[in-house]
Amino acid sequence: MLDRGLKLAVTLGDPAGIGPEVILKALADPVEASGAWTIGSRTILQQTYEKLRSLDPSVALANPDTLNIIDVETDSKWGEIIPGVGNAASGAASFADLESAIARTLAGEFSAIVTGPISKTCWQAAGYNYPGQTELLAEKARSKRFGMLFAAKSPHSNWMLITLLATTHIPLRQVPDALNPDLLTEKLELLIECLREDFGLETPRIAISGLNPHSGENGKLGNEEQDWMIPWLATQRDRFSQVQLDGPIPPDTLWVKPGKAWYGLAEPAHDAYLAMYHDQGLIPVKLMAFELAVNTTIGLPFVRTSPDHGTAFDIVGRGIADASSMKSALELARELARRRSIVKLGRSAKY
Ligand SMILES: NC(=O)c1ccc[n+]([C@@H]2O[C@H](COP(=O)([O-])OP(=O)(O)OC[C@H]3O[C@@H](n4cnc5c(N)ncnc54)[C@H](O)[C@@H]3O)[C@@H](O)[C@H]2O)c1
Numbered sequence: 001m002l003d004r005g006l007k008l009a010v011t012l013g014d015p016a017g018i019g020p021e022v023i024l025k026a027l028a029d030p031v032e033a034s035g036a037w038t039i040g041s042r043t044i045l046q047q048t049y050e051k052l053r054s055l056d057p058s059v060a061l062a063n064p065d066t067l068n069i070i071d072v073e074t075d076s077k078w079g080e081i082i083p084g085v086g087n088a089a090s091g092a093a094s095f096a097d098l099e100s101a102i103a104r105t106l107a108g109e110f111s112a113i114v115t116g117p118i119s120k121t122c123w124q125a126a127g128y129n130y131p132g133q134t135e136l137l138a139e140k141a142r143s144k145r146f147g148m149l150f151a152a153k154s155p156h157s158n159w160m161l162i163t164l165l166a167t168t169h170i171p172l173r174q175v176p177d178a179l180n181p182d183l184l185t186e187k188l189e190l191l192i193e194c195l196r197e198d199f200g201l202e203t204p205r206i207a208i209s210g211l212n213p214h215s216g217e218n219g220k221l222g223n224e225e226q227d228w229m230i231p232w233l234a235t236q237r238d239r240f241s242q243v244q245l246d247g248p249i250p251p252d253t254l255w256v257k258p259g260k261a262w263y264g265l266a267e268p269a270h271d272a273y274l275a276m277y278h279d280q281g282l283i284p285v286k287l288m289a290f291e292l293a294v295n296t297t298i299g300l301p302f303v304r305t306s307p308d309h310g311t312a313f314d315i316v317g318r319g320i321a322d323a324s325s326m327k328s329a330l331e332l333a334r335e336l337a338r339r340r341s342i343v344k345l346g347r348s349a350k351y
């Protein structure tokens with residue numbers, strides 16, 4: 001087997017959130033647990049295990065005693081970690097876990113990182129000024145070009161819904177100024193590379209969203225489409241003759257067809273979607289596929305996936321957190337890492 005020895009680093013995310021719960025639930029499946037190393041507090045895993053067992057002894061859970069754990073205990077100077085209450089201590093812990101996972105992966109110890117959900121507010125409380133895990137991963141890996149891509153496999157049709165966000169963790173007010181031809185070129189190039197290398201789509205069909213209502217309605221409802229998006233797209237069509245590039249498509253109707261394809265009611269018209277901003281792309285993704293979608297960072301020298309949900313502090317300790325997205329994140333990480341190792345083997349065989 002080519003993936004023998006494939007090792008995944010699985011960070012707990014914010015230890016006060018549902019990360020530890022969804023990890024124990026997902027790793028209850030021996031296939032998911034194989035090659036997985038959790039990075040974070042053993043004590044938190046043990047406490048979560050005992051709490052969930054006390055709520056429902058029949059629930060399928062990995063026993064921490066059977067897991068590979070890289071134990072990272074947080075310095076007591078940060079104070080106490082309180083389940084369901086994110087604070088500086090939980091922020092410092094999730095930051096330290098991720099730093100450890102990145103350093104170990106860059107050193108060759110792991111093939112991929114699967115991150116539990118963190119709270120950006122708690123990172124800020126601990127003094128870490130990053131908009132999210134994506135940006136820390138890119139900085140540590142020295143990746144200048146990177147992107148936040150969501151992938152979800154439809155249980156109705158097996159179709160993979162793939163969405164890249166052109167802008168990510170910035171205020172909505174800043175979006176129009178952040179968008180420009182250079183940024184979209186970078187994101188489009190990354191998307192095409194990823195579709196080819198990670199998803200095996202050599203001649204992908206990509207739908208590019210407009211920014212304004214009705215894509216600006218010929219300049220009546222906004223000018224970005226007329227001023228630069230339409231000319232930019234014409235240039236990209238010349239550059240990528242093997243790629244179908246449609247757009248700028250009015251954002252309100254762009255996700256109607258993928259919605260039908262997701263439920264198996266129509267053939268998909270595109271292989272991937274480029275959304276202009278966070279919620280433009282993620283409202284449809286999470287509406288269709290909250291339980292299954294995976295957040296993956298593209299442009300890194302290693303594979304990184306994460307569930308699409310957050311810390312869900314409101315349901316911590318109740319035993320009701322759904323682990324499906326974490327399971328999908330583990331599966332996609334394995335699939336992408338395996339694919340990359342095959343490509344690498346192929347390349348080295350040629351020389
Ligand atoms: N991968 C990540 O690190 C990641 C992803 C998304 C959000 N976040 C962060 O998480 C924090 C909380 O974000 P939010 O409240 O907007 O979103 P959230 O996803 O944490 O919660 C939204 C709602 O969905 C529910 N929910 C979430 N995951 C669930 C699950 N697995 N099972 C059952 N119900 C679930 C929650 O109870 C809540 O009602 C924020 O700091 C945000 O930035 C992190």
Ligand SMILES: N[C@H](C(=O)O)[C@H](O)COP(=O)(O)O
Pocket residue numbers: 118131132133134135278282295306307308309
């Ligand atoms: N924007 C993502 C989402 O809404 O699911 C998530 O916050 C990503 O965060 P990271 O950069 O921490 O992966």
